[in-house]
Amino acid sequence: xxxxxxxxxxxxxxxxxGRVAGDPRSKxxxxxxxxxxxxNTTIFVxxxxxxxxSISEQIQRSGFGMAVNGSGPDTNYGLAQCYGDLSLLDCVxxxxxxxxVLPQCFxxxxxxxxxxxxxxxxxxxxxxxxxxxxxxxxxxxxxxxKDSTFKELVRKAVTRAVASAPNNRGYARAQEKVSGxxxxxxxxxxxxxxxxxxxxxxxxxxxxxxxxxxxxxxxxGRALNTGCFMRYSDRDFLNKELGNSxxxxxxxxxxxxxxxxVVVIAIGIVIGARIWKHRYIQKKxxxxxxxxxxxxxxxxxxxxxxxxxxxxxxxSFDNDNKLGQGGFGTVYKGVxxxxxxxxxxxxxxxxxxxxxxxxxxxxxxxxxxxxxxVRLLGCSCSGPESLLVYEFMPNKxxxxxxxxxxxxxxxxxxxxxxxxxxxxxxxxYLHENSKNRIIHRDIxxxxxxxxxxxxxxxxxxxxxxxxxxDKSHISTAIAGTLGYMAPEYLAHGQLTEKVDVYSFGxxxxxxxxxxxxxxxxxxEYTDSIVIIVS
Ligand SMILES: *[C@@H]1O[C@H](CO)[C@@H](O)[C@H](O)[C@H]1NC(C)=O
Ligand SMILES: *[C@@H]1O[C@H](CO)[C@@H](O)[C@H](O)[C@H]1NC(C)=O
Ligand SMILES: *[C@@H]1O[C@H](CO)[C@@H](O)[C@H](O)[C@H]1NC(C)=O
Ligand SMILES: *[C@@H]1O[C@H](CO)[C@@H](O)[C@H](O)[C@H]1NC(C)=O
Ligand SMILES: *[C@@H]1O[C@H](CO)[C@@H](O)[C@H](O)[C@H]1NC(C)=O
Ligand SMILES: *[C@@H]1O[C@H](CO)[C@@H](O)[C@H](O)[C@H]1NC(C)=O
Ligand SMILES: *[C@@H]1O[C@H](CO)[C@@H](O)[C@H](O)[C@H]1NC(C)=O
Numbered sequence: 001x002x003x004x005x006x007x008x009x010x011x012x013x014x015x016x017x018g019r020v021a022g023d024p025r026s027k028x029x030x031x032x033x034x035x036x037x038x039x040n041t042t043i044f045v046x047x048x049x050x051x052x053x054s055i056s057e058q059i060q061r062s063g064f065g066m067a068v069n070g071s072g073p074d075t076n077y078g079l080a081q082c083y084g085d086l087s088l089l090d091c092v093x094x095x096x097x098x099x100x101v102l103p104q105c106f107x108x109x110x111x112x113x114x115x116x117x118x119x120x121x122x123x124x125x126x127x128x129x130x131x132x133x134x135x136x137x138x139x140x141x142x143x144x145x146k147d148s149t150f151k152e153l154v155r156k157a158v159t160r161a162v163a164s165a166p167n168n169r170g171y172a173r174a175q176e177k178v179s180g181x182x183x184x185x186x187x188x189x190x191x192x193x194x195x196x197x198x199x200x201x202x203x204x205x206x207x208x209x210x211x212x213x214x215x216x217x218x219x220x221g222r223a224l225n226t227g228c229f230m231r232y233s234d235r236d237f238l239n240k241e242l243g244n245s246x247x248x249x250x251x252x253x254x255x256x257x258x259x260x261x262v263v264v265i266a267i268g269i270v271i272g273a274r275i276w277k278h279r280y281i282q283k284k285x286x287x288x289x290x291x292x293x294x295x296x297x298x299x300x301x302x303x304x305x306x307x308x309x310x311x312x313x314x315x316s317f318d319n320d321n322k323l324g325q326g327g328f329g330t331v332y333k334g335v336x337x338x339x340x341x342x343x344x345x346x347x348x349x350x351x352x353x354x355x356x357x358x359x360x361x362x363x364x365x366x367x368x369x370x371x372x373x374v375r376l377l378g379c380s381c382s383g384p385e386s387l388l389v390y391e392f393m394p395n396k397x398x399x400x401x402x403x404x405x406x407x408x409x410x411x412x413x414x415x416x417x418x419x420x421x422x423x424x425x426x427x428x429y430l431h432e433n434s435k436n437r438i439i440h441r442d443i444x445x446x447x448x449x450x451x452x453x454x455x456x457x458x459x460x461x462x463x464x465x466x467x468x469x470d471k472s473h474i475s476t477a478i479a480g481t482l483g484y485m486a487p488e489y490l491a492h493g494q495l496t497e498k499v500d501v502y503s504f505g506x507x508x509x510x511x512x513x514x515x516x517x518x519x520x521x522x523x524e525y526t527d528s529i530v531i532i533v534s
Pocket of ligand 1: 041
């Protein structure tokens with residue numbers, strides 16, 4: 001019975017996603033980090049996280065947020081804004097992406113990120129009334145050159161947008177077209193941060209429009225200014241007027257046979273497993289911070305790898321040994337002196353004073369053993385940066401197969417089915433494992449690795465939990481990958497095992513169809529696979 005309920009839940013979530021069918025335009029256009037490092041990590045990180053949390057709440061209500069937290073040189077000033085044509089749901093999606101990417105600036109004390117749907121900035125001083133600066137620039141897309149008619153249209157539309165935005169809460173859209181032989185259209189979006197008054201907004205847009213017009217005769221240009229964003233294009237990138245988006249909230253009926261077959265497969269797999277209990281992970285796992293004790297534990301432990309050993313094994317993290325980029329760091333292939341092959345993950349975030357906690361976490365994760373989970377062999381927890389050591393998977397990740405028509409042939413239906421079953425078994429083990437329940441939070445094709453016999457092994461589990469629970473850690477409160485994240489998680493941050501079930505559902509659709517769900521990395525104009533199916 002529970003199984004049936006869970007399947008209904010899964011389908012229900014798929015339906016719910018129909019509501020966010022607008023385009024969040026969550027592709028990063030530009031990320032620019034501050035040039036000064038933070039002053040004191042212990043103070044900076046909690047300030048940053050608190051400011052981001054406060055902005056999160058505001059964004060969900062109004063599409064704009066501003067916050068200040070802390071005092072002294074590590075005070076955090078934050079601002080985020082979605083452009084005026086995004087619905088609130090799309091806005092949350094875009095902001096989630098901005099918030100995931102911006103912390104890459106750490107340990108620098110701030111940064112600004114322009115996405116195509118929203119903007120976010122953080123600094124240690126009040127920049128709310130800044131509207132120009134030497135970072136201001138235009139980014140032109142020089143893939144196609146247009147004629148003089150187009151140039152004229154762009155000038156008209158841009159002028160109109162600049163004139164109307166300042167008195168319209170900083171937001172304007174404009175469209176110009178000629179029909180007939182030329183038959184061309186121009187679309188313009190202009191947006192000032194709502195912290196600016198009308199005259200500063202106008203000043204910003206005037207500068208932005210002057211610099212964007214330098215992109216002509218190219219078909220598209222974006223101005224990335226300190227106080228505003230502007231874009232023109234020959235393609236209609238704007239979302240429908242907000243009034244219309246409500247009609248999307250009607251229930252969409254799933255009739256596609258792919259889904260039915262997924263359900264059949266899923267039932268087959270799930271039988272026998274008593275899974276998906278509604279429970280949050282609330283494990284207390286505070287270890288001793290006693291440094292001496294830690295050093296002793298580390299030296300005695302066979303989990304511990306010397307930093308120099310790993311540095312040597314990977315050829316000093318040579319680019320040629322780079323296997324890929326994971327959620328928490330870059331992964332390199334390494335060969336130990338005894339010939340064993342390993343994968344070494346170099347973590348983005350290095351809080352060395354948290355070495356004890358980190359070590360405890362590694363200890364827990366490495367004790368989780370299952371044939372469908374990538375084995376964590378150990379770490380270098382006390383060296384200059386934090387490294388994790390995993391078993392090496394010669395066939396790399398599933399996404400390299402299913403989204404590649406040539407390599408995809410290596411996976412027949414039987415193999416694909418085996419991979420789906422293997423993934424479920426690994427997930428059930430993570431959720432059910434009585435000692436340490438683990439919600440993965442980032443199930444996706446690139447996190448399913450394949451061993452030499454193409455058996456599925458889930459990678460990257462456990463870390464999200466460790467970063468999530470420690471509020472002082474800079475890793476984002478919302479982790480995961482757009483397109484795979486459950487709607488209720490995105491909207492309310494509710495974290496249960498169902499988050500993994502949803503992502504798994506998306507993954508199954510991908511494995512069956514060979515189509516990649518839209519993520520922030522792919523073209524902004526593709527539809528989510530979930531929407532295509534529904
Ligand atoms: C950072 O701030 C904490 C808390 O105020 C303090 O204990 C620590 O000594 C500071 N560290 C440095 C390097 O100043
Ligand atoms: C900073 O955030 C913390 C935690 O949310 C809060 O308790 C504190 O009041 C905030 N400080 C300021 C100056 O807003
Ligand atoms: C911002 O941080 C830098 C480097 O930590 C520091 O020198 C500067 O004084 C800080 N600015 C403010 C306004 O506190
Ligand atoms: C530039 O334009 C081309 C075609 O118009 C489009 O495919 C591409 O995605 C655009 N690039 C950016 C960064 O928008
Ligand atoms: C011009 O656009 C209209 C509709 O936007 C279309 O029906 C027509 O075929 C186009 N004409 C040319 C020459 O492209
Ligand atoms: C807008 O803000 C600037 C800077 O705070 C101020 O100098 C200016 O007088 C303001 N303009 C209006 C119209 O309020
Ligand atoms: C826009 O402002 C920036 C920074 O103040 C300045 O360097 C640039 O020349 C201005 N561009 C135009 C076209 O006015």
